[in-house]
Amino acid sequence: AQSVTQLDSHVSVSEGTPVLLRCNYSSSYSPSLFWYVQHPNKGLQLLLKYTSAATLVKGINGFEAEFKKSETSFHLTKPSAHMSDAAEYFCVVEGGYQKVTFGIGTKLQVIP
């Protein structure tokens, strides 16, 4: 069985403060993990991915995520939020045989 849990459906931060979007997963295989971002009325864009190399993964726009096997987590962080970061973020696990599971998404609001 495979699943992804995004612990917060909505996160609100002030501009310039840190961002933390939480994701936990379960998989019977050594998974590949991804974060995608979707801006309003747009398609999904890859932010970063983990594929069993370095556990700290750096992505675009200053985002990064750390793979913690012991905690089965892959939380997304950014030191300082920007207004343009307001979007919906999806955590994704690919656990073998191309079985892809998306989380329900976390809407990030950035307050000026």
Add this chain to the structure above:
Amino acid sequence: DAGVIQSPRHEVTEMGQEVTLRCKPISGHNSLFWYRQTMMRGLELLIYFNNNVPIDDSGMPEDRFSAKMPNASFSTLKIQPSEPRDSAVYFCASSLAGGETQYFGPGTRLLVL
């Protein structure tokens, strides 16, 4: 590369009509995915193909939905007959192979009246 191309971008139709959504994956990509996104259910994987062969269609909601991939550069998702509850944004994505990054098209926004 132009990226994943989907057409039409918007479709408005009446209940009972046939709807065909089209997707052109990125050249050289071997895997193709169809997703549906709604407010109520979020993003759902409907079906994916590997080397033009359907691998997993367990996400297809019912027999009214069918998908084909006649060659490496084209896929269709058909709904016949369409119903108002099919209204959603349908995304196509492609990737080089399993476990690789998926590249998403802009989506088709479908409204069934």
